[in-house]
Amino acid sequence: MTRILSKIKSFDPILLISIVVISTIGLLSISSSTPHLFLRQFLFICVGFLIMILISFIDWRVLRDSPYLVFTLYIVSVLLLIGLFFFAPVIRDVRRWYSIGPILIGPGELVKLVLIILLAKYFSTRHVEMYKISHIVLSGLYVFIPALRLYFFSLILGQQQF
Numbered sequence: 001m002t003r004i005l006s007k008i009k010s011f012d013p014i015l016l017i018s019i020v021v022i023s024t025i026g027l028l029s030i031s032s033s034t035p036h037l038f039l040r041q042f043l044f045i046c047v048g049f050l051i052m053i054l055i056s057f058i059d060w061r062v063l064r065d066s067p068y069l070v071f072t073l074y075i076v077s078v079l080l081l082i083g084l085f086f087f088a089p090v091i092r093d094v095r096r097w098y099s100i101g102p103i104l105i106g107p108g109e110l111v112k113l114v115l116i117i118l119l120a121k122y123f124s125t126r127h128v129e130m131y132k133i134s135h136i137v138l139s140g141l142y143v144f145i146p147a148l149r150l151y152f153f154s155l156i157l158g159q160q161q162f
Helices: 002-009 013-033 035-055 061-065 067-087 107-125 133-156
Strands: 098-100 103-105
Touching (some): 013 035, 061 067, 061 107, 067 133, 107 133
Antiparallel strands (some): 098 103
């Protein structure tokens, strides 16, 4: 319990105030334009805030110390992108989200986060040898594989992306 209290006390007050102010402005804007979405948006803000607090308790050093975990996250995120072709419903003529009940989950956001972590891990371990073309090509390949799904295959199958 003391660990939880010390973690909560260590939150950045400026960040918390900024989140509350921006969320309040967004809720006021939604309530004036589309009042029926106010409760839904308020619920999403509360869930997002709770997720932010829960994520703050994760020890991120695990990602630094375990290259296999980072690469596994990358493989899972790419598989989630590929799975969009087979398992995602068509919404507005595109397959971008998985539908889990009333919630839509877009794996593209996960891929962005995992790519940042993967490339940071890759470059931090090879920063002395960055002059080698093989490191540049491999890092480009890490980015190219998800981009291949997002753009190339979408064009072949006739899905619009933007």
